[in-house]
Amino acid sequence: MANGSANCLFCNNKSVCFNELTDxxxxxxxxxxxxxxxxxxxxxxxQGSFASNIYFIKKGLVKIYxxxxxxxxxxxxxxxxxxxxxxxxxxxxxxxxxxxxxEDIVLCQINVEVINKIMxxxxxxxxxxxxxxxxxxxxxxxxxHCISHKQLNxxxxxxxICFSDEIYQNNKFTLNVTRKDLASxxxxxxxxxxxxxxxxxxxxxxxxxxxxIEIINYSALKELSK
Amino acid sequence: MANGSANCLFCNNKSVCFNELTDxxxxxxxxxxxxxxxxxxxxxxxQGSFASNIYFIKKGLVKIYxxxxxxxxxxxxxxxxxxxxxxxxxxxxxxxxxxxxxEDIVLCQINVEVINKIMxxxxxxxxxxxxxxxxxxxxxxxxxHCISHKQLNxxxxxxxICFSDEIYQNNKFTLNVTRKDLASxxxxxxxxxxxxxxxxxxxxxxxxxxxxIEIINYSALKELSK
DNA sequence: TAATTTTGCTGATATACATCAATGTTAATA
DNA sequence: TATTAACATTGATGTATATCAGCAAAATTA
Numbered sequence: 001m002a003n004g005s006a007n008c009l010f011c012n013n014k015s016v017c018f019n020e021l022t023d024x025x026x027x028x029x030x031x032x033x034x035x036x037x038x039x040x041x042x043x044x045x046x047q048g049s050f051a052s053n054i055y056f057i058k059k060g061l062v063k064i065y066x067x068x069x070x071x072x073x074x075x076x077x078x079x080x081x082x083x084x085x086x087x088x089x090x091x092x093x094x095x096x097x098x099x100x101x102x103e104d105i106v107l108c109q110i111n112v113e114v115i116n117k118i119m120x121x122x123x124x125x126x127x128x129x130x131x132x133x134x135x136x137x138x139x140x141x142x143x144x145h146c147i148s149h150k151q152l153n154x155x156x157x158x159x160x161i162c163f164s165d166e167i168y169q170n171n172k173f174t175l176n177v178t179r180k181d182l183a184s185x186x187x188x189x190x191x192x193x194x195x196x197x198x199x200x201x202x203x204x205x206x207x208x209x210x211x212x213i214e215i216i217n218y219s220a221l222k223e224l225s226k
Numbered sequence: 227m228a229n230g231s232a233n234c235l236f237c238n239n240k241s242v243c244f245n246e247l248t249d250x251x252x253x254x255x256x257x258x259x260x261x262x263x264x265x266x267x268x269x270x271x272x273q274g275s276f277a278s279n280i281y282f283i284k285k286g287l288v289k290i291y292x293x294x295x296x297x298x299x300x301x302x303x304x305x306x307x308x309x310x311x312x313x314x315x316x317x318x319x320x321x322x323x324x325x326x327x328x329e330d331i332v333l334c335q336i337n338v339e340v341i342n343k344i345m346x347x348x349x350x351x352x353x354x355x356x357x358x359x360x361x362x363x364x365x366x367x368x369x370x371h372c373i374s375h376k377q378l379n380x381x382x383x384x385x386x387i388c389f390s391d392e393i394y395q396n397n398k399f400t401l402n403v404t405r406k407d408l409a410s411x412x413x414x415x416x417x418x419x420x421x422x423x424x425x426x427x428x429x430x431x432x433x434x435x436x437x438x439i440e441i442i443n444y445s446a447l448k449e450l451s452k
Numbered sequence: 453t454a455a456t457t458t459t460g461c462t463g464a465t466a467t468a469c470a471t472c473a474a475t476g477t478t479a480a481t482a
Numbered sequence: 483t484a485t486t487a488a489c490a491t492t493g494a495t496g497t498a499t500a501t502c503a504g505c506a507a508a509a510t511t512a
Contacts, residue, residue, distance in 0.1 A: 066371050073374045075367075087364075090357045096367045123346055131316045133359040138313075140366045141301075141322045145292050148299050148373055148413045151468070179490060187374045189470050194491055210478095210490090377498070405460065415500055420461055436460090436508095 008033070013058040015081045017128040025118050025125075032111040038101040045085060045099040054115050055084035060105035061167070061176050065184060067098050074184040075143060077102070077167050077177070083132050088112045089119075102176040147187050150225070155186040156196045157224035160206065164215050171218065175211040234259070239284040241307040243354040251344050251351075258340040264331040271311060271325035280341050281310035286331035287393070287402050291410060293324050300410040302365060303328070303393050303403070309358050314338045315345075328402040373413050376451070381412040382422050383450035386432065390441050397444065401437040 008014075008030040009023060018026070035058070038044055044055065047067045057080055064084070065074040075097060078084075087093050089112065119126040146158050159182060164171050175182075179197075183190040200206045205221060207214040215221065234240075234256040235249060244252070261284070264270055270281065273293045283306055290310070291300040301323060304310070313319050315338065345352040372384050385408060390397050401408075405423075409416040426432045431447060433440040441447065 066367065066374075068371070068375050071375065073370065075370075087360055090353070090360050093360070096364055119352070120349055126345070126352065127316070130356065130359065133356065133363070134313055134316050134319070136363055137359065137366065138322055140363065140370060141292065144299065144301075144366060144370050144373070145294070147370070149294050149297065178488090180488095190489090191471085191491080192469070198491085404458090406458095416459090417461080417501085418499070424461085 020124040032114040033108050038105040042101050047098040051088040051093045051095050054110045056108045057082045058106040061102040064099050072184045157221045159185050171215040246350040258337040259334050264327040268327050273324040277314040277319045277321050280336045282334045283308045284332040287328040290325050298410045379450050383447045385411050397441040
């Protein structure tokens with residue numbers, strides 16, 4: 001929970017965003033950031049609260065989700081190098097989503113004013129921030145497309161592909177999320193996640209054993225995704 | 227179709243974005259923009275094409291939608307002062323959506339390089355662009371929430387509230403869209419739009435007569451929206 | 453003006469999916 | 483280690499919503 005002795009200048013977890021900052025700019029960030037450890041299941045960002053900080057994940061996975069009285073919708077499972085809370089760049093805004101830790105997390109919380117300042121002085125950084133915003137838009141558009149146009153098996157296939165290609169970058173992985181979370185990712189009932197995982201397993205598309213999943217027939221998944 | 231004699235300096239359709247530009251900056255835009263007229267049903271942006279321009283709507287309504295082989299999803303009905311195509315700010319990107327005219331449109335097409343240049347020289351403008359990106363994110367998140375959590379009547383209620391509050395800014399309006407479009411907005415079958423409009427009409431929540439709609443019981447709609 | 457296409461409307465039917473209920477299994481806590 | 487709670491699983495049932503079919507009305511085109 002302590003402000004990092006961790007020095008921004010020599011930080012080897014820097015996102016592309018920070019790559020081209022001058023030493024002076026990095027110093028500014030260092031003076032206005034804290035490094036924080038979150039334990040599994042702790043809330044990092046709470047939906048509805050004032051958006052006044054930028055977060056940068058150094059280690060571990062989080063889930064970003066829209067809260068709802070009955071049922072949540074997970075927008076993204078994100079990990080190392082993810083910037084969170086860019087909503088804060090424009091003041092007087094509230095977070096539209098919550099973020100909680102799926103495992104132990106190390107992140108840097110950076111004061112939004114410094115980010116705003118450096119966006120003025122450093123054109124490259126400014127571009128990177130806009131890129132990040134655009135990529136967020138792209139991601140949630142994909143999500144929207146997936147949920148509005150595809151049916152259950154396609155949506156689950158999409159989720160599995162995402163885990164394999166992006167989150168774990170391995171066709172064999174151990175889930176950090178529950179079946180209920182999988183249901184929140186794909187916007188279906190938990191029971192259907194279970195049933196479909198079994199069906200995929202029986203069809204030898206994937207191999208499921210508890211939280212361990214191995215993708216056997218990738219192209220079949222891609223086909224289901226359509 | 228001609229480059230406007232329309233002078234940016236004296237344009238009275240300027241969006242907030244352009245409000246604080248210097249005369250010189252406005253001149254730069256003027257030299258790198260064309261004013262274009264689109265007729266009803268013409269395509270302004272085609273999904274999948276290279277994103278290389280910024281558009282600014284001066285007059286008329288457009289629909290922004292995700293194309294899909296079987297069924298489209300309308301993200302937004304937008305009008306005067308809307309900036310389109312900010313995806314272009316980062317190069318080598320394709321549009322993730324299409325835009326077509328719902329009526330005769332006047333818009334300015336601005337070269338993305340000038341926009342990028344002015345974002346460097348003018349901090350206020352830069353902030354406005356980021357605000358615009360953030361507001362896009364917020365809108366899509368709302369849509370995602372609506373489609374994933376609400377059922378048919380709630381989704382249609384949402385759409386009607388949006389028409390009344392934002393698009394037409396009047397509780398009595400004449401739709402520029404077909405029932406099929408309404409179905410694409412709410413992600414339901416066209417038949418259900420018809421049935422629900424009739425039901426709302428019978429319950430004296432709204433008064434429907436063809437494309438003319440009047441909202442009678444606004445609070446009932448708000449209730450349905452939950 | 454007639455002919456054709458698109459849009460709007462209505463009821464009947466089908467189905468994808470959620471919900472419910474019941475039970476096993478693992479993980480957290482005392 | 484016992485106790486509780488959260489998670490996972492399976493089958494049976496219900497329902498919201500899509501699909502289909504058929505026709506009327508408007509709008510476009512010939």
